[in-house]
Amino acid sequence: MEAAAKQAVGSKYVLESMKYAQRRTWDVVEQLAQRIQPGMLESEATAECKNVLNELGMDRIWHPVLVRFGENTLKTFKQQSDGDPRLKDDDIFFVDLGVVWDQHEGDAGATFVVGHDAEMKACADAAKTVFDEVEHHWRSTGAGGKALYDFAAERAAALGWRLNLDIKGHRVSDFPHAIYKAGNLGDFADCPDAGLWILEIQLAHPTRPFGSFYEDLLV
Template identity: 30%
Template sequence: MKVFTASRGPPIVKMPTSSSVVRNTASTRRSGVNRKPLTATMAPSVGSDEALRQALLDAHHKAVKLFQVIESKDMLRPGRTEDDINREIFDLAAAQFGTRKYWHVRLVRTGENTVHPIHVKAPDRVLKEDDIAFIDLGPVFENVEADFARNYVIGSDPEKLKLSAALPVIFNKCKTEYQSRPDMTGAELYDFVLRTCEEHGYKYANTYCAHLLGNFSHKTKYGLEDVNFARPENHTPMSAAAPNGDARFWVLEIHILQDTSIGTYGGFYEDLLNI
């Protein structure tokens, strides 16, 4: 096994399979959202917020380790279905990491199914010899949420490899832009993500590009209003606190689509934004 290091991310693992090569280039979720306005205040200084930040980091580290084990098990093999891989991931996480709880549906998507955001239920599909896939998991560790996704190419198709390699590059550009302007609004980040994807030759696949993360369940605590997503309708600074004064912690997701003249597939990558 040869280990590569991704820019601003955990190690990327490349490993041979019996019939092909799986290359981890180190790789949405909402419909019918209530759009009523929600006010927010500027985030307070650290305190209990710092404890949550550390808990989220700890959950993130466990998610990274979970993915490393998934990759070492060579689960993405041609001939296997998405459902088979998903069940194996669930059993692995339960046995080795002690979690059976996920704050969002576990996603293993391959081929043409990779074009769909999370709220679209795609039919089960068999992984092929020359294919593309992503895994997106939201495991809950000790009642704290993680959210992590990576993209994979099975085989050596140059366009799939190019798209998959673009994902961490786009992610890092967008994260760097956010870090230079942490008070940007959700709409401003979404616009920047779309423009960056287009600069790399891809279209963005979802109606938002970032969302909150916290103690389980942040969706119950904060709701699904636009202010809690980086999307065109959110004109609140992302650095603003929740109405109760809590600091808000974000993850950034990049979901891109291949030009349809080349193929019907996409790629997905997700990681921490301001933690």
């Protein structure tokens, strides 16, 4: 019963609408990434994101817009950025968006690199690689949420990165998902149902002060 309660949905919930919200949120991530350029302040990128959201006709945001530059890519969602950094010519940034479309919650995040820093590019790529491997593990084995994050930590280490296990994924659904109090995906013992959970991967470079982030809907 506990697992069923954590995977409950509201009367408006439709899986196709979750997929629509997923696609629309990715549209914003990609459009914003194209507008972020060296010399821009982190706060300016956040403001520009709100412009994109309004241009694309969102219902509302359901969690604050998060754009992190440089060393702030090591920060977790609940941590404040240090200062208001300006994006350098060779730099790394990520975008994390939670947006409601058609009364359903989209949540997407990805890391981008400007310039020619090979380690930053490798770090950004690794977050997506680990995500893809964990997603495939979920599809092929039916592993529970805790097992998925154990696997994620193993894969990150094998690739030479550190997985931030303070970030463990979470529920989404028809708005608002928060009423279900489902906790973190990484603490959920059962196999997560499709269309209800966000898998989050946050990596850190083993020695340099930057990281990467990727999240998407398990569907």
